Amino acid sequence: MPLDASLSTAALLSASCSGCHLAGNAAIPDIRGLSPDAMFTALSDYKIDTDGPTIMHRLMAGYSDPELRAIADYLGAQGE
């Protein structure tokens, strides 16, 4: 049986994002439509800024760069 992308490593890594990000919300931004590169840059910027005040700073600090790349490629591709 062929495996769907939704069962991939990247999909599992991205499973926690959909607990907060939903289309149409405002206080937590809508992240659909970001390209994989724009998404990767946004995630890395949170990670690098270790004194940042938001929840994203504290979360992204726990992901490796390859993990962020995989997440950005997976979610970025969905938004297009």
Place this chain on the structure above:
Amino acid sequence: MNETPDRRTVLAGLAATTSLGIAAPALAKSSPNVVIVGGGFGGASAAMQFRKIAPNIKVTLIEPSSAYTACPFSNLVIGGSRNISLQTFAYSGLKAAGVKLIQDYAKQIDPDTKTVTSRDGISLTYDRLILSPGIDFIWDAIEGFDETAAQNMPHAWKAGLQTELLAQQLQAMEDGGVVAISVPPPPFRCPPGPYERASLIADYLKRHKPRSKLVILDSQDRFSKQPLFEAAWRDLYPGIIERMPGSESGQVIRVESKTRKLFTDFDELSVDVANVIPPQKAGKIAHIAAVANATGWCPVNAVTFESTLAPNVHVIGDATIASPMPKSAFSANLQGKICAAQIARILAGQPPIATTLSNTCYSYAAPDYAFSVSGVYHNDGAAFQSVPGAGGTSPIGAEASLRLAEARQAEDWFKTITREAFG
């Protein structure tokens, strides 16, 4: 949903298996059966996730209630700033997504025949079973506190009538009254929950009954987001909240519910409203299925959430031993999604894969004032491990604008998580 296999295909598949007279291995099945017990944050999220990622898997959810009443945000209901109707979610969204719903209570589980039997005698066979029964109370832990006593001293730790009862008792209280919250020893569901509740009750007292006091009788010494809560209490509710920590005999060991009296090792306190949150353990069905150990909670494989005590039975949500992941709706939802994906992989003959998980709990200190704690976790070792350097709380001493921003983000989180679980 036209992705689900129609009845004829399913029946044809079953007939083929029977006529050969051999039990086909699950991975060869074209439409394996997953049964889920409990339609809370864990179970409902897992059920929905299967419909999204594995249309070939037949999902049956067994849940006794006709609608779910969510605990997150129920402290706002108790504080009088939110209507309980916003806490209630029908199961129609799950039905519409193609989940088979059975409104009944799972009573027995036979791991040998892989069968769940309900109170009404319905029998369901599974290839994989997911238990997400949440918590049960250990009623005999506090002398005098049982289900009858909880009518006079509500726990409000399962949302619904108990939530409304506590809210009504607060409304009926005279100005100048004393409210007590009794906090059990850990682990319990929602570690910051009692302190969020204390804050929102203090907010209600400040606005409506300013001569009243709130006492927290705590079994714990330290607690989740303590510096943030204590700073908020100093700023917002000076003189209203008093806390007795465990080391100063804060733990309640006995109650007299009729007279609303609480007893610790050294003290006796008569109050006007008593919120007694009892010690907790995994939901009853986990004990019946023998997937709970001597701690009262369920040990699981951290990658697949399969019980280490029973094959093909997975446990998610509050019932699990997943520390340092807390017993939260965020965790239950994520565990439901991950568990569904791992089961889908296993049933497709693929190995499960370790991943990185996270949790975030927002807490309100007032309706426009919230902060958060989060963690990031690896599950590639024997258990869950916090990723060093990640997670933690909102900054201490931040401006009101950040607290307001997190209060609004929390609302979005609630909207998102309930949409994911209940459609």
